[in-house]
Amino acid sequence: MTTPFSFHLIATDKAARAGRVVTAHGEFATPAFMPVGTQATVKAVAPEEIVRTGAEILLANTYHLMLRPGPERVAKLGGLHRFMNWNRPILTDSGGFLVMSLSLLRRIDEKAVTFRSHLDGAMYELSPERAVEIQRLLGSDIAMQLDECIRLPATREDIARAMALSLRWAERCKRAFEGAAAGHALFGIVQGGDDPALRIESAQALTDMDFQGYAIGGLAVGEPQDVMLSMIDVVAPALPVDRPRYLMGVGTPDDLIEAVARGIDMFDCVMPTRNGRHGLAFTRHGPVNLKNARHAEDPRPLDERSGDPATRTYSRAYLHHLVKANETLGAMLLSAINLSYYQALMRGAREAIAAGTFEAYRAACKHGWEQGDIPSR
Amino acid sequence: MTTPFSFHLIATDKAARAGRVVTAHGEFATPAFMPVGTQATVKAVAPEEIVRTGAEILLANTYHLMLRPGPERVAKLGGLHRFMNWNRPILTDSGGFLVMSLSLLRRIDEKAVTFRSHLDGAMYELSPERAVEIQRLLGSDIAMQLDECIRLPATREDIARAMALSLRWAERCKRAFEGAAAGHALFGIVQGGDDPALRIESAQALTDMDFQGYAIGGLAVGEPQDVMLSMIDVVAPALPVDRPRYLMGVGTPDDLIEAVARGIDMFDCVMPTRNGRHGLAFTRHGPVNLKNARHAEDPRPLDERSGDPATRTYSRAYLHHLVKANETLGAMLLSAINLSYYQALMRGAREAIAAGTFEAYRAACKHGWEQGDIPSR
Numbered sequence: 152m153t154t155p156f157s158f159h160l161i162a163t164d165k166a167a168r169a170g171r172v173v174t175a176h177g178e179f180a181t182p183a184f185m186p187v188g189t190q191a192t193v194k195a196v197a198p199e200e201i202v203r204t205g206a207e208i209l210l211a212n213t214y215h216l217m218l219r220p221g222p223e224r225v226a227k228l229g230g231l232h233r234f235m236n237w238n239r240p241i242l243t244d245s246g247g248f249l250v251m252s253l254s255l256l257r258r259i260d261e262k263a264v265t266f267r268s269h270l271d272g273a274m275y276e277l278s279p280e281r282a283v284e285i286q287r288l289l290g291s292d293i294a295m296q297l298d299e300c301i302r303l304p305a306t307r308e309d310i311a312r313a314m315a316l317s318l319r320w321a322e323r324c325k326r327a328f329e330g331a332a333a334g335h336a337l338f339g340i341v342q343g344g345d346d347p348a349l350r351i352e353s354a355q356a357l358t359d360m361d362f363q364g365y366a367i368g369g370l371a372v373g374e375p376q377d378v379m380l381s382m383i384d385v386v387a388p389a390l391p392v393d394r395p396r397y398l399m400g401v402g403t404p405d406d407l408i409e410a411v412a413r414g415i416d417m418f419d420c421v422m423p424t425r426n427g428r429h430g431l432a433f434t435r436h437g438p439v440n441l442k443n444a445r446h447a448e449d450p451r452p453l454d455e456r457s458g459d460p461a462t463r464t465y466s467r468a469y470l471h472h473l474v475k476a477n478e479t480l481g482a483m484l485l486s487a488i489n490l491s492y493y494q495a496l497m498r499g500a501r502e503a504i505a506a507g508t509f510e511a512y513r514a515a516c517k518h519g520w521e522q523g524d525i526p527s528r
Numbered sequence: 529m530t531t532p533f534s535f536h537l538i539a540t541d542k543a544a545r546a547g548r549v550v551t552a553h554g555e556f557a558t559p560a561f562m563p564v565g566t567q568a569t570v571k572a573v574a575p576e577e578i579v580r581t582g583a584e585i586l587l588a589n590t591y592h593l594m595l596r597p598g599p600e601r602v603a604k605l606g607g608l609h610r611f612m613n614w615n616r617p618i619l620t621d622s623g624g625f626l627v628m629s630l631s632l633l634r635r636i637d638e639k640a641v642t643f644r645s646h647l648d649g650a651m652y653e654l655s656p657e658r659a660v661e662i663q664r665l666l667g668s669d670i671a672m673q674l675d676e677c678i679r680l681p682a683t684r685e686d687i688a689r690a691m692a693l694s695l696r697w698a699e700r701c702k703r704a705f706e707g708a709a710a711g712h713a714l715f716g717i718v719q720g721g722d723d724p725a726l727r728i729e730s731a732q733a734l735t736d737m738d739f740q741g742y743a744i745g746g747l748a749v750g751e752p753q754d755v756m757l758s759m760i761d762v763v764a765p766a767l768p769v770d771r772p773r774y775l776m777g778v779g780t781p782d783d784l785i786e787a788v789a790r791g792i793d794m795f796d797c798v799m800p801t802r803n804g805r806h807g808l809a810f811t812r813h814g815p816v817n818l819k820n821a822r823h824a825e826d827p828r829p830l831d832e833r834s835g836d837p838a839t840r841t842y843s844r845a846y847l848h849h850l851v852k853a854n855e856t857l858g859a860m861l862l863s864a865i866n867l868s869y870y871q872a873l874m875r876g877a878r879e880a881i882a883a884g885t886f887e888a889y890r891a892a893c894k895h896g897w898e899q900g901d902i903p904s905r
Contacts, residue, residue: 191849195856220824220849228827228845236841447597450605464613468605472568472597479572479856 156292156336156363158395158416162505166387166414169504172208172364172395174240174292175334176232179207181395181416182500184407184493185242187424190215191225191235194424195482196490198236204459204487205494208240208292210419213285214249217275218268222288230290242419243291244399245282245324245340248300248368259299261316279323287331293364294331296324298340300369310344317342317368318356325360336363338397344369345378347385354389365390366397367415371406380409387414404433404496405520408513411500418497423489428482430474433492434462437520441485446471451525459491533669533713533740535772535793539882543764543791546881549585549741549772551617551669552711553609556584558772558793559877561784561870562619563801567592568602568612571801572859573867575613581836581864582871585617585669587796590662591626594652595645599665607667619796620668621776622659622701622717625677625745636676638693656700664708670741671708673701675717677746687721694719695733702737713740715774721746722755724762731766742767743774744792748783757786764791781810781873782897785890788877795874800866805859807851810869811839814897818862823848828902836868 154173158181162169170181186193186201188211193201201209211231216222228234231241247264250257254266254275263278279297286294298317301309321339328337339357343349357365367386370379383398390396397417398410407418423433430442434454439446446467453462453470461484473481496516503512531550535558539546547558563570563578565588570578578586588608593599605611608618624641627634631643631652640655656674663671675694678686698716705714716734720726734742744763747756760775767773774794775787784795800810807819811831816823823844830839830847838861850858873893880889 190853190855191846192855192857195860197857197860219853220845224825224845227825228843234843234846234849236846448601448604466605466611468597468601469568469611469613472611476567476596478567478569479859480569480574482856483572483574483860 154334156334158364158393160393162507164504164507164509165412167411167500167504167509168414168416169501170395170416172240173334174336175332176238176240176292177207179240180501182407182411182497183208183417184497185210185417185419186490187212187419187421188235188237189421190219191231193486193490195428195479195486196424200487201237201490202239204490205498206490208242209237210242210244211235211289211291212249213243213246213282213289214253216243216289217246217277217285218270222285226288226290232290240292241289242293242417243286243289243295245295245297246277246285247282247297248399250277251300259316261319264297264299279320280327283324283327283337287328287335292335294328294335294337295366296321296337296339298342298368300342300372301344303344303369303372303374305344307346307349310342310346311349314342314344314349314353318353321357321360321362325362338362338364338366340366340368340399341386341390342369345374345382347382350382350386351389354386358389358391362394364395364397366399368399370398371400371402371420376406376409379406380413383410383413383415404493404516407493407496408500408516412509412513423493424486427485427487427489430481430485432470432485433489434524435492435519436522436524439467439524441467441470441474441481443471453488457491458495459488462488462491531711533711535741535770537770539884541881541884541886542789544788544877544881544886545791545793546878547772547793549617550711551713552709553615553617553669554584556617557878559784559788559874560585560794561874562587562794562796563867564589564796564798565612565614565618566798567596568608570863570867572805572856572863573801577864578614578867579616581867582875583867585619586614587619587621588612588666588668589626590620590623590659590666591630593666594623594654594662595647599662603665603667609667617669618666619670619794620663620666620672622672622674623654623662624659624674625776627654628677636693638696641674641676656697657704660701660704660714664705664712669712671705671712671714672743673698673714673716675719675745677719677749678721680721680746680749680751682721684723684726687719687723688726691719691721691726691730695730698734698737698739702739715739715741715743717743717745717776718763718767719746722751722759724759727759727763728766731763735766735768739771741772741774743776745776747775748777748779748797753783753786756783757790760787760790760792781870781893784870784873785877785893788881789886789890800870801863804862804864804866807858807862809847809862810866811901812869812896813899813901816844816901818844818847818851818858820848830865834868835872836865839865839868
């Protein structure tokens, strides 16, 4: 492929933006939600079903893939797209966040993060250079810099130290990414915890380094929504308008709409699939817990007005039965139903932004969620 | 629906038969393999995927559905077809076999089998009349009589007693089934263990009762293949040629081909889906264990000549990765791949019988299996 990576802003509506991103494996429209394909598979959803939900890009986790099956093996097998039978764009995280949440005995120094695999206890070293190398071996369209994502609450000193280290690692990642094939991009990650000044310092320093896109990291780690949104309010205006902005690991449908209102273009989150596996459906009327006995004899689908066939077809009673009986098909259907809802939500946002009606769309979404689920028969 | 249930013999090749069965929910071609949808779902396979494998009829288990969600509830929700989103024929077993293998504290007398649910310990009574009532509430196209399926080895006396009880229950089931809607059928079940005389006695008594189809029960319960085949050799000629013959719970690809050669028309077995969930694929070249490390870097699909897209598309390396990582997609793909193989095997048998070349087909299948899997690179 020789198409260069690019971002095209199509419309804005106040701070909200609609655009499209061109990559080596085709385009995706923004605001975009990326399903999470942790171990080279979106859990319980087949690739053709992911396409059917409307997803145009997915995320895969470097941490998991570096441990199993290993990036060199994936490269030997023709890269991640071919390996997992997904021919559209893929974004890979750097591995840093999951090293810090999942691995054992980690140690961070200037050079790298060293850790034991949670699978077999083997030692690994993940440097900024290795993080980029792994992502190039996987062949992802969008790679992320290695960063240090610290837990909140933390002292300003600790937040500042981690932010500064992340900036030095950003530079090293950028150097390591030089010469990447056309259509492939590297994004920098804004850190700085809940400190506005540190966030702005991080955003400006990364902007000076000129990345092809910018992520906001270190949020959605348990802080209240207003803290997260106030950080976006601080960071988004400090980022260049002509580059995509990605809010990592977010979130609920409401989080997405609020972040879109503040100028975010890309999201990823395990929430639709993880909750789907646990019997929770996201709908226009808010979350519906299918474990609840009130669904046991309800012949109605989750939402007969949905554009998604499964959401319109399967009765609540059947979904309840599958969840209670712990049947895999329950996880399959609800994961796909939730991904379809997230995609419909983003599609609605894109259309509203293009039409200049995003405020009304945002209000309508919130009204639906607040109304709650339609009463049982 | 007003189409009556019927069986049409299309071709025979020695003892092997090709035909079609017409039911209230459409037709299916025989020899037919029925995927098992235990709890109103074929484990890890969505209905549209089951259709894609070529299956035209599936089996659901009365024992499981009577416990959860309950036949009255399924009836209230419009019947099993609607409940599980499957608009083609469904055969239900009578519940008897699984009561005897799964339930606690069972007691069998002339009237009924009484047992405790393995789910919650509640007491249930399953009489011939209730077994038919449940299957009518579910709305299955083909219902099975309640029988007593005893374990082998057993004394001739015990086998004879269970066979005689099954005949009396067959009569009671037949009376209970009177007045069923057009297109719905009840099959009798030949019992008699491994005793040829008892098997023939059972087959003749059931034939005198004039069922719409006949099953051979009490086989595939651990006996050697030659015992099973010799019982088919005894029973099949004692059954009327103008009714479908169903060998319950069988089996391996080789079991199916050998039984087809002996005049069997219908099969069901959990083997393709259960083995798929455990990492085993059935192929033209015999079983392939994808847990085996030899597949870890093998870019080739399971069978590039297969008519099934998943079998042709996904690399052995990817399937190995999914199985090792315990990812649901591994169970999903391998279950569907195995069902596709079973359907292709039956389609090949039907075509060969119609062409008068079944012997050559049988030999070619065996040659492929004996050849073993293609060597790794």
